[in-house]
Amino acid sequence: MPVLRSQESPVNLAVARPRPPFRPTTETAPSHSPRRSVALLVFVLGVLSASSALATDLYLPAFPDIAADLNATESQVQLTLTAVMVGLALGQLVIGPLSDQWGRRRPLLVGTAMFAATSLLCMTVTSPEVFSALRFVQGISAAAGMVIARAVVRDTFSGDSAARFFSRLVLLVGLAPMLGPVLGGQLLLVGPWQLIFAVLGATGLAGTALVYLGLPESLPVENRTRQDPVLMLRTFTRLVRDPRFIAPALTMALSFAMSFTYISAFSFVSQEELGATAQQFSLVFGINTLGMILGNQLNVALIRHMHTSRRLYAGLIGATLAVAALGVLGLSGTAGLVTVTAVLFVMMVCTGLISPNATTLAVASQPSSLGGTSSALLGTMQFAIGGILASAAGLTGTGEATLVSMTLVMLATAVAATAVFAVATARGHTQSAI
Incomplete structure (x- = not known):
């Protein structure tokens, strides 16, 4: 069983003969320095x-171009995004438990290779239906990276060290949504929208190489658990009944619904209601994602001064107030691209406090042997609830999201997330998680 430490250094995962650094191993931690x-x-x-x-995020600026090229409606193009989210949700539910049984490396290698293949196939689609089907498979394959990454952190770190590592991880991961739409907008100046999926294919191939060359196995054989459908169902049921897990997990899912509503609707809202170009939307999206990165770094700075639960609570309250201000702008008719961007920036800073702390509380409440399963349920709840609730922004008379409908959904989910965590805190279900 791994030894949990409170300092920021990886745990010795197993004892084995030394191997050269950067070469794949089965059970051995990297042999180079801890730093x-x-x-x-x-x-x-x-x-x-x-x-x-x-x-x-990379193809968000291309939504209008894809709709025109595939002769699709706005809702059909948005469905391709929903298909990815559903694939991410279901994929984590399957891949997470499998990684508890088979280890972390093998599912990762299969997932990254499949991601590369489906990305390249998306370049050949001629109908929105086929496009959505491929995007669903692409989401399943992308789920491997998400769910197993959290499990590897659970294998290796604990306590504040886990929260600090998650913050640094989100700092790097945050570059993707920040630079993704910006890069996507620039790629549209160079070539058609299919070029975006060529870049995604190259990313998948790079991920496969990194796993093979630079990621040793973090789950020793003796810590692996046999999985079957009945056992998985029992484990998921136990997790759902465990308030230490379900409270931060549901908080995470509802707050993700808030941010995903913004992600899925703002491309159309900014370009059709606020008069932004595809490149301006990319810039605004990048600026707001920078806010999330700053929030993550603020979280790192607060680790020694504030408990994990308090940092999460601060992020929830701040995000709710920011979305409420966005509602005032929308209902008063004073919303403009600059003012909306400023309010969304504050919301994303607060989101940077929510994600790493909610993840830490949920995953750290379970033993390492269930790291993949708990991470899978966390991710599945996040994308399933987020994807379903975000679609409510399009339930307008025209069937298209507006600034007001987007804000109403964001405010409802932000308030719900805050309420869930406030009740859990009042009942004492969040203090013993780490």
Whole structure:
């Protein structure tokens, strides 16, 4: 069983003969220095986790072009984004438990290779239906990087060290949604929207190489658990009944619904209601994602001064107030691209406090042998609830999201997330998680 430490150094995962650094091993931690090991781990896991963000964000500026090229409606194009989210949700539910049984490396190698293949196939689609089907498979494959990255962190770190590592990981992962739409907008100046999926394919191939060369196995054979459908169902049921897990997990899912509503609707809202170009939307999206990165770094600075639960609570309250201010702008008719960007920036700073702390509280409440399963349920709840609730922004008379409808959904989910965590805190279910 791994030894949990409170300092920021990786745990010795097993004892084995020394291997040269950067070569794949089965049960051995990297043989180079702890500081270098942490930096390498952040980079590899960051690239793997960023694949899902790139899959959802890189092609956002191309929505109007894709609709025109495939002769599709706005809702059909948005469905391709929903298909990815559903794939991410279901994929984590399957891949997470499998990684508890087979180890972390093998599912990662299969997932990254499949991600590369489906990305390249997306370049050949001629109908929105086929496009959505491929995007669903692409989401399943991208789920491997997300769910197993969290499990590897659970294998290796604990307590504040885990929160600090998650913050650094999100810093790197946050570059994907920040730079993704910006890069996507620039790629549209160079070539058609299919070029975006060529870049995604190259990202998948790079991820496969990084896993093979730079990520040793973090789950020893003796810590692996046999999985079957009945056992998985029992484990998921136990997790759902465990308030130490379900409270931060549901908080995470509802707050993700808030941010995903913004992600899925703002491309159309900014370009059709606020008069932005595809490049301006990319810039605004990048600025707001920078806010999330700043929030993550603020979280690191607060680790020694504030408990994990308090940092999460601060992020929830701040995000709710920011979305309420966005509602005032929308209802008063004073919203403009600059003012909306400023308010969304504050919301994203607060989101940077929510994500690492909610993840830490949920995953750290379970033993390492269930790291993949608990991470899978966390991710599945995040994308399933987020994807379903975000679609409510389009339930307008025209069937298209507006600034007001987007804000109403964001405010409802932000308030719900805050309420869930406030009740859990009042009942004492969040203090013993780490």
